[in-house]
Amino acid sequence: MSRYRYGAYQDGPDPLAPPYDVRDALDAVGDAVLEGVRPDEALRDLLRRGLPGVRDRRGLDDMLREVRRRRRELRERGRLDGTLEEARALLDTAIGQERAELFPDPSDDARLREAELDTLPDDTAQAVRRLSDYRWRSGAAGETFEKLKDLLRREVLDARFQGMKQALQGQDPQAMERVKDMMAALNRMLERDARGEHTQDDFDRFMQEYGEFFPDAPQNLEELVDSLARRAAAMDRLLNSLSPEQREELAGLMDQMLQDAGLAMEMTRLNDALRARRPDLGWGGSERMTGDEPLGMGDATSALAELADLSGLESALGQDYPGARLDDIDEDAVRRALGRQAVDDLQNLRRIEAELERQGYLARRKGKLELTPKAVRRLGETALRRVFSQLASGRQGDHDQRDAGQAGELTGTSRPWTFGDEQPLDVVRTVSNAIRRNAMDGGGAAVKLGVDDFEVQETERRTGAAVCLLVDLSYSMVLRGTWAAAKQTTLALHSLVTSRFPQDAIQIIGFSNYARTLHPTEMAGLDWDMVQGTNLHHALMIAGRHLDGHPDFEPIVLVVTDGEPTAHLLPDGRSLFDYPPSADTLVLTMAEVDKMTRRGAGMNFFMLADDRRLVSFVEEVARRNGGRVFAPDAERLGEYVVSDYLRVRRGRAGRR
Structure with a gap:
């Protein structure tokens, strides 16, 4: 009877996970856009933070913190001179064992040998070279010296070919011959590839013959070259990271080992080929290691190769250079440094921008990322939901009239x-x-x-209403931190009118030194006007034309501002600014207020500041027009505006 074991799925993203709702990403981008951030910057910030509403999905900043933590751990792991230190210890042990064997011997040969040992240079590499032909009187000393040569052989090859240390465990001459054959075949394959004669079959045959030397199992020549070049560049950085004396000593030991093993020529050919194919890997650099544990050459090279990966990954994840894109991040480097889950997280982040464009929420125009009308509708719906969630419970329903007719709720x-x-x-x-x-x-x-x-x-x-929302665009709105609230309120009211009261006609009017009609798509990404002037006079003129164009509709005028009028239109159409407000500005503005009163349009003001001049002005408007004055906090502006709109519509309909 078959037995089964179940565990976490490890081969990529969870195939049973629910699909990510890209609209949550749009809401996050939209919130930033409404705060005044450009859509491309808002999207980049979202990718840095990670996907909202999704657990265990890392953003770029989470990955960046993990990369930096890993780099710190690697630097503190150990010292780079471990092989040199171990080689010196083995050499000193061998010499001590030889002296112990020679000391009891009174012969001249013993004294000559002692003299030869006394004249050995302090440099370990030169001493090893001098002792390569020395005939050891002590069997233990000879064995120790062979251990030293075996150590160098394994460490040097492990530094160039990861995992070689295990493959060369022991002193098997046949194993070294296979290494020679492998390196010769590898160099021939690289030369054939340089001439354009290499095929995948050639690589497959090579791996079939020598695959045990490459535990990472590359699938083609490019993957093999990438792995070898990374380690060769790391070995180069290892030497550069040592002191000049240590560098010369270790290089000498490596050269001696390669000469003894008959690998010097093949290693030089390989190193030159790898440099030519991957000059981008930071050859000649250095790295500072601060740990206390001495690392062998192979382990040190692996650490430096990983540090190089992490350094490049840190730069790519930072995305703080011109033209940065998620495609710049190397998935293989992410997998090596952070694991498969991080690759899945990166792929999810890459899909966000593509999905936002594919589903019609973002569009590129002249190289700039912009919100589409579909996205703006979504932002308006979201803003409206937030407003309704803040409203007190109770009947906040539609504006209605209680006789049967052609449109409205079912009776x-x-x-x-x-x-x-x-x-x-x-x-x-x-x-x-x-x-x-x-x-x-x-x-x-x-x-x-x-x-x-x-x-x-x-x-x-239901009766139709002509709605005019007048929004102050002056720079003071930004200084007071009310700009984002005004934009969200505008989108919420527009969404409410177009979705639930489609028979109403809404017009959004922005005003600073001049006034202009705004489309909701424009409003979402609109920046404030860095100009002087709050031209409510011009805004009311535009609003009056909208109301006159809908004579059978109920007129509703809502004004959101943080300052009294300080500009008006001249007869030639130019805007005149004056502060404190001139008498002409106030007279012309009040004339437009009186016109609104004659149209039967109540003007409700939403003051976002408690400035004395502003309070005095809106109180005079309320006295002459009969409208109402509100002083909401910026966070509750949407609630006030939407509630007032619903109240006015119900009230108007109820009086008919």
Whole structure:
């Protein structure tokens, strides 16, 4: 009977995980855009923080912190001169064992040998070279010296070929011959590739023959070259990171080992080929290691290769250079440094921008990332949901009139259909009428619908409203921190009107030194105007034309500002600024207020500052117009504006 074991899925992203809702990313980008951040910067900030609403999904900053932590650990792991230190210890041990063997011997040969040992240079490499032909009297000393040569052989090859230390465990001459054959075959393969003669079959045959020397199992020549070049460059940095004396000593030991093993020429050929193919790997650099534990040459090279990976990865994850893109981040480097889950997180981040564009929320125009109308509608809906979540519980419903009519909420009653009706059909009553009529007429089983059978569902009558939202765009809105709240409020009100009260006609008017009509898409990414002037006079003129264009609609005028009028239009169309406000500015602005009053439009002001001049002005407007004045906190501006709009619409409809 078969037995099964179950565990966490390790081969990539969870195939059963729910798909990520890109609209959450859009909301996060939109919040930043409404704060005044450009869409491309907002998206970059989102990618740095990670995906909202998704657990265990790291952003670039999380990965960057992990990379820096790993670099710190590697630097503190040990010292780079471990092989040199171990070689010196073995050499001193061998010499001590030889002296112990020679000391009891009174012969001249023993004294000559002692003299030869006395004249050995302090440099370990030169001493090893001098002793390479020395005939050891002590068997233990000879064995120690062979251990020294075996150590150098394994460490030097392990520094160039990861895992070679294990493959050369012991002093098997046949193993060294296979290393020679492997390196010769590798160099021939690289030369054939340089001439354009290499094929994948050549690589497959090479790996079949010498695959035990490459535990990372590269799949093609490029992967093999990348692995070898990274280690060769790390070995170069290892030598450069030592003191000049240590560097010369270790280089001498390596040269001596390669000469003794007959690998010097092949290693030089390989090193030159790797440098030529990967000059970008930072050859000639250095790295500072601060740990106390001495590292062998192979381990030190691995550490330096990983540090080089982490350094490049740190730069790519930082994304703080011109033209930075997520595609610059090497997935293989991420996998080596942070594991497979980090690769999955990176791929998810890459999909965000692509999905936002594919689903029509972002678009590139002239190289700039912009929000589309679809995205702005989504931001308006989100802003509106937030506003409604803040409203006190209770009936905050639609503006309505309690007689039956053509549009509005269903009343639960129906009436016979007449030509021109656009209300939804009452299917149940229509079919019931047909069945009853068919039975009374003595018809058969088949039921046929007649014109007189149709009934439509009655709805509450709704009156249309002409809504004007006037939003201050002056620089003071930014200085007071109310700019983002004003934009969110604008989008929320526009979403409410267009989605729930489509019969209403809304116009958004922005004003600073001049006033202008704003489209919601423009409003979402709009920056404040760094100009002098709060030209409410011009804004009211534009609003008046909107109301006059909808004479049968209920007029609603809402003004969001943090300052009194300080500019007005001259007869030639130019804007005149004056502070404190000139008498002409106040007179012309009040004239437009009076026109609004004659239109029957109440002007409700939402003050975002408690400036004395502003308070005095809006109180005078309220006295002459009959409108209301609110002084909400910026965080509650949307709640106040939307609530007032609903109240005014209900109130107007209720009086009809």
